[in-house]
Amino acid sequence: MAQREHAPSRRPTLRMVAERAGVSTATVSYVFSGRAGATGAGVAEATAARVLAAADELNYRPNTAARAIRTGRSGMVQLSLHMLSDPWSLAVAEAVNAEANKHGLTTLILADGDWHAALDRVESDVAYLDGVGLDEEAAARLGDLVRRGQRLVVFSEHLEPDGFDVIRSDAIPGCELAMDHLLERHTAIGCIAAEGAVRLAGEQVTRYTPYVQKLAAAGIERDPAWTATYAETQASAFTAAIELLSREHRPTAVYATTDFAAIAAINAAHMLGLRVPHDVAVIGVGNTPDARLIAPTLTTVGPTDFYERQARIIVDRALESDPSPGTLHEFSWTLLPGGSTDLDAPVSRGR
Secondary structure, three states, X not given: OOOOOOOOOOOOOHHHHHHHHOOOHHHHHHHOOOOOOHHHHHOOXXXXXHHHHHHHHHOOOOOHXXXXXXXXOOOEEEEEOOOOOXXXXXXXXXXXXXXXXXXXXXXXXXOOOOHHHHXXXXXXOEEEEOOOOOOHHHHHHHHHHHHOOOOEEEEOOOOOXXXXXXXXXXXXXXXXXXXXXXXXXXXXXXXXXXXXXXXXXXXXXXXXXXXXXXXXXXXXXXXHHHEEEEOOOHHHHHHHXXXXXXXXXXXXXXXXXXXXXXXXXXXXXXXXOOOOOOOOEEEEEOOOXXXXXXXXXXXXXXXXXXXXXXXXXXXXXXXXXXXXXXXXEEOOOEEEOOHHXXXXXXXXXXX
């Protein structure tokens, strides 16, 4: 019986792969370069297959650190997502990872809230930031990364491109659409909002602002007891929803400033024995994939095809040969009706 070849006692090298495949080290390097067309104009497909087979036999893995020094490429896409449990963040990560995999890139999610320090420690071909502040310190940190050649894509409703791309998806017009939709059938409307959105509403426009303004414009007196706040966690949002919907005098509709808070409201209503939307209608903000996974489906507002389009922008930035000065990419919002506000749907007797 043939003896299985033992793995080499030392880490296999590029030269060992070249000798096994019967090619030059330059050919092996080209195959593992990650450049588009490595099996096309530069190396014949059969030759590339032979190189990959030899590498597999030797359990060879490219030295990514050395390649980064040689090519200026790390093969890494880094995502700084301020709230990983939010369905929006999960959808962003999933879409970017799927697009990055098509091009042989690896996606890393920064667990460190200090994105500047994290990017200072780990090289990446592009970094995506969704929690950048508006203060001078944040601007200085962005400028520092740009000067060092770090490619950036920043999700912001306020920043302008300045050596980095900006993804702008202004939520406020969408929030106004959400309130208009509820006001077509309801006057008793409550709100589940992030604590920060309520606290800052007096100083700046937040997702809570359309709730206040639209009620006032409709001549409806706002009941302060019908605003429940949460601390940007799903558990906190569920607690806020239970508090709001357990009131003896409760609203007939709920405007939630995120989809995950709206989903928490639907789950809270079910637990309390309330029918959605016939006892309480619910609308969310964000158009996350989870909006279509709950029963009834969630009526929400948001940009369409957002996650896939944004992922392509991020990966394209990672793959570009010459750094661009930065581009503004704007996504408009629309209303996406679901069962959670459809009062004409048959009444469900079960959960």
